[in-house]
Amino acid sequence: MKRAKELVIISGKGGTGKTTLSGSLVRLLGKNEKVICDSDVDAADMFLLFEPETEREEDFRGKSIAVINYDKCVDCGICQKVCRFDAVALEDGKYQINPYSCDGCTYCMLACPAKAISMEQQVVGKWFISNTDSGSMVHARLKPGAENSGNLVTMVKHQSHLLAEENGISLILIDGPPGIGCPVTSAISGANLAVIVTEPTFSGIHDLERVLGVTGHFQVSSAIVINKYDMNEKNSRDIERFAKEKDIPLLGKIPLSTCVMDAITRNKTPVDSCPDIKSIMEDILGKIKKLMDIQ
Amino acid sequence: MKVAVASGKGGTGKTIVSTSLFLSVNDAAYIDMDVEEPNGAIFISPEIEREERFSLPVPSFNENICTFCNACAEACVYSAISVIPQAKKVLFFEELCHSCGVCKYVCPEPGAIVEVPKEIGTIRVGNNGNFVEGTLDIGIPSAVPLISGIKRYIPDNDVVILDSPPGTSCPVVETLKDSDYVILVTEPTPFGINDLSLALDIVRELEKPHGIIVNKHNEKVSLAREFARSKDVEILLEIPFSRKVAEGYSKGIPLVDIEPEYRSNFKDLIERIRVTIS
Ligand code: SF4
Ligand code: SF4
């Protein structure tokens, strides 16, 4: 069987209705039409909409960090000198490693004259496979402040592909992380289409350009949805013009709607309770299917 | 005192709050540490006086001195180096390099590795040093080094506002680490509260005094209040949802220019925070 296609929903910023769109697409697509992949591992929210029942739960091990054995340490301070991540500090008369700052590079371990430092692997998160009434979902949770969210995203995507293959599903719908950092690049790399949700704010256009820089860098085709377009129609027109110039398809415009706000407040997707929005979302989905060449 | 403004995710009004604090308090400084999406400048319109490229050291290999012993590649935990003795080549994958310095340390041949600067972003300083922002170049894997680089530019004003990156990952920790107080901005939706709860975990783990500002407050929805009560956190301010504010925001107009009466709220807030942390 062919590898499942990846559709990823992203936005330069959080809060631009990214999950509103991905949640709506989840509802509109059939239960066995896609695997749901929540790759927003720093702040997974999709599960709030779909009440998943967890089937499988696994630890995610991240980088190793340095740990000092004080029976051997001779307080020479070399570890502090060599560390480029400001992770070692002299506190209460002892050299101590701050696990939040340690990057796991092993320099201190190699340089310690007393061989007092070892590297220990950390459990930095968990990933889950769950059932929802809209299909199977792979999601994860990173411990607060843990790094390597990019690797966890890669893991969640990998598990989604395994699940898709097992069940003969040909589409993976990925709710991406906000921003343009490492987790986003992991989420979009290898994707067949990235849908960027943007808002007509002053910074919306600016953020959009930066996200397009990332998708361009990874050669992922992009399309745009404008959320709350009527909040500032002039900026919306600017975005439309910008999209046209760059030859990026505009899939649809979603109005600022109290119905959507109410739906979200009740943990519902707008397609469940807002008929106007539902038809806009259906239209967007149709265009996505065309762009991705799926039935 | 350094007051960090953070939120679970972007778009919850973090920028509205941090720029409003800056614009309401005399002699404050504003530091935009949201280096992936810095946009405080849109609301503050600072006069930029200095712009510097920020760089990190990365190895450069001299294949005339190198003996292709592979020690550097073995030691690099980020797999940024690959040595091919047959071809007398060292391949260096710059995007994977964390600038840790281990390869140079383990290399037995002096001069085979020298470190050269690699630019990762830009730091801009303006308004007599009271405005600082960093912008991370696209494709740079970690924002943390740039954020820690910005810290060297923080002036010693009485009140310094740190606009934190969104989320709860390393860049946020890097920003909050050095703050005296953390304001968490949230929206009263289930998503907002879920994100807030994650952000709260991290602030508590870092043992920073903190309070909540609710943006787009809606009298009919008590989610944020219930959450604050259950977690025993103070709600510092509620900013009601207003179409006027949302439209102003979309044009880059700061909240305190749309609704000037908020100025005194933000001023009072800083004084309350001062009392809390003293
Ligand atoms: S380098 Fe080793 S011996 Fe020296 S202070 Fe660090 S841990 Fe202790
Ligand atoms: S492993 Fe690297 S980052 Fe961690 S404390 Fe040692 S030198 Fe610093």
Ligand code: SF4
């Ligand atoms: S450690 Fe030094 S000599 Fe050995 S392969 Fe690397 S650069 Fe060459």
Ligand code: SF4
């Ligand atoms: S500086 Fe560190 S991360 Fe970069 S190549 Fe050398 S060992 Fe690897």
